[in-house]
Amino acid sequence: MNDESRRLGPPSFPPRYRASGVLLHVASLPSPYGIGDVGPVALAWVDRLHEAGQTWWQSLPLGPTGYGNSPYQSLSSFAGNELLVSPDGLIEDGLLRASHCAGNAFSATTIDYDTVIPFKHRLLKTAWTTFRSGARRDLRPDYEQFCDVHRHWLEDYALFRALKAAHNGAYYLEWPAELGRRTPSALAEARRSLGDQVDQVRFAQFLAFRQAGRVRDHAHTKGVRLIGDLPFFVSPDSSDVWANPELFLLDEQHKPRFVAGVPPDYFSAQGQLWGNPVYDWDAVRRTGYRWCLDRMRARLAYVDMIRLDHFRAFAAAWHIPSGAATAQTGQWVPGPGADFFATAEKELGVLPFIAEDLGLITPDVCSLRDQFRLPGMRGSNSRSTANRITPICLTTMRPILSHTPAPTTIPRLAAGSKNCRLSKNNTWGII
Numbered sequence: 001m002n003d004e005s006r007r008l009g010p011p012s013f014p015p016r017y018r019a020s021g022v023l024l025h026v027a028s029l030p031s032p033y034g035i036g037d038v039g040p041v042a043l044a045w046v047d048r049l050h051e052a053g054q055t056w057w058q059s060l061p062l063g064p065t066g067y068g069n070s071p072y073q074s075l076s077s078f079a080g081n082e083l084l085v086s087p088d089g090l091i092e093d094g095l096l097r098a099s100h101c102a103g104n105a106f107s108a109t110t111i112d113y114d115t116v117i118p119f120k121h122r123l124l125k126t127a128w129t130t131f132r133s134g135a136r137r138d139l140r141p142d143y144e145q146f147c148d149v150h151r152h153w154l155e156d157y158a159l160f161r162a163l164k165a166a167h168n169g170a171y172y173l174e175w176p177a178e179l180g181r182r183t184p185s186a187l188a189e190a191r192r193s194l195g196d197q198v199d200q201v202r203f204a205q206f207l208a209f210r211q212a213g214r215v216r217d218h219a220h221t222k223g224v225r226l227i228g229d230l231p232f233f234v235s236p237d238s239s240d241v242w243a244n245p246e247l248f249l250l251d252e253q254h255k256p257r258f259v260a261g262v263p264p265d266y267f268s269a270q271g272q273l274w275g276n277p278v279y280d281w282d283a284v285r286r287t288g289y290r291w292c293l294d295r296m297r298a299r300l301a302y303v304d305m306i307r308l309d310h311f312r313a314f315a316a317a318w319h320i321p322s323g324a325a326t327a328q329t330g331q332w333v334p335g336p337g338a339d340f341f342a343t344a345e346k347e348l349g350v351l352p353f354i355a356e357d358l359g360l361i362t363p364d365v366c367s368l369r370d371q372f373r374l375p376g377m378r379g380s381n382s383r384s385t386a387n388r389i390t391p392i393c394l395t396t397m398r399p400i401l402s403h404t405p406a407p408t409t410i411p412r413l414a415a416g417s418k419n420c421r422l423s424k425n426n427t428w429g430i431i
Contacts, residue, residue, distance in 0.1 A: 019055040024045070027083075030108075033104075037087075038208075039089040056224070056225050056227055058226075059229065061074060061309075064083075073235045076160075080212060083117065090207070095131060096130070132199075142206075163175060173255065212302035226303040228300075233310070251322075256276075271330070305354055309356050311355040314340060315362070315364045341372045
């Protein structure tokens, strides 16, 4: 399913390398099912990029969305977004019938998550029931191999999602204390009572990775490479924090002692208060950065490069005391720095990363980026111009100022659209 021998080698950027690509989130692709997916429409988009002479396709984070359905508030750093599983792919695999997908009316221009979520969950439940009943027995070895390879995160994630559904989507700190604190006997009982729901989540992840792998393999045959996106911080209500509380600065009730954000700047006089828990880097370092590297490996299962969101936090991050009304009272706290990237290079063999270094970037951030020869988004305060990625306006083909805010909504392309009218932040080139 994820045969590494079929993949292109690690990307490299020689000194005079030039290429271009498009940023378009998978959810924005045209689809009769209310949301873009990693099925035939994604393959057709790759073909369109190839025909247009493009080399790269960049997407937003592809994890399962939580609060506000934001790609940057994921329920897991490892899992794929089951909403992006293609119904057409499930029909092709004999896990659904076309009639299962009929009788729904979706908007052609926006994503109505209140309609899409129950629709997709119903289809995935039907696909699981079909598979469990004995259909597509030939997929069973691949499914079991997937569960074994990804066991280190999949078991916790599947139980987390099953428990979250059983508690009507509540924040895990609002569950019974023995479940929120992961008392072994309570977890064992939950696995027993929610066994079928846990298996269904596992199977949905198998499908998500399988279909995403098909897109990756097709892209490679067309000479197109894929760029994923990895947020620096994780959502407070995620399997990441629930399963690994020791890696974060939490109090005795497992609530964040500090939260992430950025100090006052030209965007906001009070700074930005994001609310994500921050890492206990001493604890993470003692593990050899195992969790951090594992989440990167999970992304690299279906992309070629990873855009490291908020790269400057690897040098230092703004820690704000929990409960603060604004981000003004925070302080800079050193991140893992060069030690992390040296470890990553040793473990991964290469550093398939792009540094997002927009905004006010201090010399230590530039030094860290340049020390490991990472290409980066061009920021006006970045001193080095080697291997920079510049956002380009699709309509004017002029560079966009690095401080232009990202769009707050994600448009979808109309089905059958001949012209891709993307927002101005959605196209870039490596210069």
